[in-house]
Amino acid sequence: MNVLLFGATGMIGQGVLRECLLDPGVERVVTVGRSAAGVTNTKLRQIVHSELGNFAPIEALLVGFDACFFCLGVTSAGMSEAGYTRVTYDLTMAAASTLVRLNPGMTFVFVSGAGTDSTERGRLMWARVKGRTENALLRLPFKAAYMFRPGVVQPMHGVRSRTAAYRILYSLTAPLLPLLRRLFPNQILTTEEMGRAMLAAVRRGAPARVLESRDIRQLASG
Secondary structure: OEEEEEOOOOHHHHHHHHHHHHOOOOOEEEEEEOOOOOOOOOOEEEEEOOOOOOOHHHHHHOOOOOEEEEOOOOOOOOOOHHHHHHHHHHHHHHHHHHHHHHOOOOEEEEEOOOOOOOOOOOOOHHHHHHHHHHHHHHHOOOOEEEEEEOOEEEOOOOOOOOOHHHHHHHHHHOOOHHHHHHHOOOOEEEHHHHHHHHHHHHHHOOOOOEEEHHHHHHHHHO
8 A cells, every 4th residue: 555644744644644653564665744744664655745735746755655644734723714724625635636637546645633614604614624624525526535533633653743732732631541541431532543443444445534533533443
């Protein structure tokens, strides 16, 4: 399997990259982002591309992939709807529309979020934009496309969030997370489970095109 990964420097992206590199069935991983992931591996190639809305200059490097794991995203805190749309919708669709043309047999996995609004008309700005993005992706003629909607994701194996507020939150709640996972096993995922579920979705498909935390966990467990 050849995997293209966006957002490899983010918390979920770091976890997904780790699982891809550990998986013996993954032959090649290529990351695309504004900065390198800071990982060295014989399977890995990193494309540093500053203009993520325009993939024409690197199209020749984006051919021959079985899967795209799109983990690129930002928090909506302090952002206008227009600004959040540019990052969440515009960049995602620029990548996806390019990839579906170059790799029509690709499976595309998009990291969305719990509470995403598929109607695109709800009160929460971020949920509307995520819903619009999901709906647009599902209309593209990929071999398969899956929308992952995790809620709480626990970083594992040294993975760290790039957002300072999240790092503080995770450090404060880390002692409680194992207990909370036992009490609410289908509400809290790990970065390891996110990566394994994405790989499973490519290999054997998923029970639905939109996957909530419970579905992701079951997919990861096989």
